[in-house]
Amino acid sequence: MSGELETAAAASAGGWLKWKREHADIPPGTPCANCQTPLAGPHCHECGQLAEDFHKSVWKLIVEAVESLLHLDGRLFSTLPNLIRNPGKLTRDYMEGKRASQVAPFRMFLVILLIAFFVGHAAMKAGEKHEPAGGDHAAATTSPTFKYKGRIATPGSAAMAEFEREVMADPELSEAEKQTQLAAARGDWAAFSRNLAANVSEEAQANAATAPKMAEGEDAEKLRSLEHWFEARVQAVRDDPERFALILEIWAHRVAILALPVSALMLTLLFAFNRRFYVFDHVIFSMHSLSFQLLLLIVIMALGVLTPLAWWLLWLAPVHLFMHMKGAYQRSTFGTLARMLVLFTLTTITFSLLAMLWLYLGFNEMAGH
Numbered sequence: 225m226s227g228e229l230e231t232a233a234a235a236s237a238g239g240w241l242k243w244k245r246e247h248a249d250i251p252p253g254t255p256c257a258n259c260q261t262p263l264a265g266p267h268c269h270e271c272g273q274l275a276e277d278f279h280k281s282v283w284k285l286i287v288e289a290v291e292s293l294l295h296l297d298g299r300l301f302s303t304l305p306n307l308i309r310n311p312g313k314l315t316r317d318y319m320e321g322k323r324a325s326q327v328a329p330f331r332m333f334l335v336i337l338l339i340a341f342f343v344g345h346a347a348m349k350a351g352e353k354h355e356p357a358g359g360d361h362a363a364a365t366t367s368p369t370f371k372y373k374g375r376i377a378t379p380g381s382a383a384m385a386e387f388e389r390e391v392m393a394d395p396e397l398s399e400a401e402k403q404t405q406l407a408a409a410r411g412d413w414a415a416f417s418r419n420l421a422a423n424v425s426e427e428a429q430a431n432a433a434t435a436p437k438m439a440e441g442e443d444a445e446k447l448r449s450l451e452h453w454f455e456a457r458v459q460a461v462r463d464d465p466e467r468f469a470l471i472l473e474i475w476a477h478r479v480a481i482l483a484l485p486v487s488a489l490m491l492t493l494l495f496a497f498n499r500r501f502y503v504f505d506h507v508i509f510s511m512h513s514l515s516f517q518l519l520l521l522i523v524i525m526a527l528g529v530l531t532p533l534a535w536w537l538l539w540l541a542p543v544h545l546f547m548h549m550k551g552a553y554q555r556s557t558f559g560t561l562a563r564m565l566v567l568f569t570l571t572t573i574t575f576s577l578l579a580m581l582w583l584y585l586g587f588n589e590m591a592g593h
Contacts, residue, residue: 250275303327307516311544312551315512319505319552329511333484336518340525341477347525460590472586479582484510486578490570494563501553509552516544 254263254275261270268275303326306314318326391402461468484507491506520540527534542564550560 299325299327303332304519307512308519308544310551311512311516311548315509315548315552316554318508318512329508329515333511333515333518336515336522337480340518340522341480343522343525345473347529350529457587457590461587464590468586468590471589472582475582475585475589479578479585482578483514483575486574487514490567490574493570494566495553498553509548513545513548516548517541520544 250263252263252265255261256263256268256271256273256275258273259268259271261268263275266275267273303314314326317323318329388406391397391405394402397405487510488503488507491509492503495501495506520537524534524537527537546560546564549555549563550557553560555563
């Protein structure tokens with residue numbers, strides 16, 4: 225379980241933490257240590273290597289580290305305000321080649337994604353600390369809203385109790401399905417993992433009881449192998465639901481990266497007959513748009529620890545997307561709204577598939593238990 229996302233984002237963050245070097249550590253005229261070209265500045269003009277003496281005292285290393293943290297790249301302070309207030313112009317400027325004043329879109333996306341996971345994890349821990357001693361998870365949740373039959377229940381509100389009663393009284397749900405939905409609404413991922421395994425096990429047993437009996441032979445052997453594969457992982461989840469929850473969190477980091485190419489592909493389909501835009505343009509739009517949505521999610525999760533009302537800020541997401549699409553692609557209001565409707569449908573389908581992939585990958589990794 226490596227931290228590929230964390231490593232990539234940390235490397236990308238380095239572009240935001242740089243300071244201006246007024247002079248090189250090595251005097252001009254000294255041969256470059258890499259290619260022996262006489263140096264004329266802080267970098268070798270032949271190979272690009274930094275003209276710096278890396279044999280430094282601990283004190284100097286500390287001073288430079290503090291200096292690098294305090295001198296943030298000025299492009300960040302011009303990119304983020306435009307991303308929030310005028311996203312269409314930001315994306316169009318980048319498409320048209322005005323890029324020197326902007327933070328690289330992919331670097332910004334990676335770093336903000338990493339921060340989102342950190343804030344989400346911190347919000348989860350904060351929710352656990354404020355959990356009532358009686359074990360009632362409804363008031364201390366990391367999943368602030370949960371949709372059920374078209375209604376949204378917010379933990380800590382009066383609607384949550386009614387929501388729980390409706391779920392428990394629903395005759396269409398099995399006991400395991402009821403507990404799975406309640407655990408997800410409360411943000412109790414260990415209980416969610418345990419109940420999910422029980423739910424899947426119940427469905428498998430029901431399907432096996434109603435399925436026609438297969439003939440003996442190769443097909444029967446394949447079926448037995450599949451059942452063994454399935455039962456081993458269900459049992460592993462039951463035995464260690466906390467580990468399953470951790471695996472799901474790790475895979476969430478990796479699957480989240482797929483949101484970028486998926487978003488770009490959907491936009492490519494939406495503008496397939498418009499030759500003004502290329503796949504590259506849709507990728508840039510996707511990185512900018514996803515960066516804002518992640519920033520919004522960070523703010524909501526941070527404020528959500530204090531009040532569930534913070535989740536009403538989610539309504540800013542479609543408003544921002546409308547402004548972004550209309551400005552970046554320069555379409556009419558009706559054309560933008562029509563494409564947003566199609567995009568919403570495609571997003572619902574594709575991200576549901578991504579959620580299924582996420583659960584499968586986490587479930588499959590329990591084999592190493």
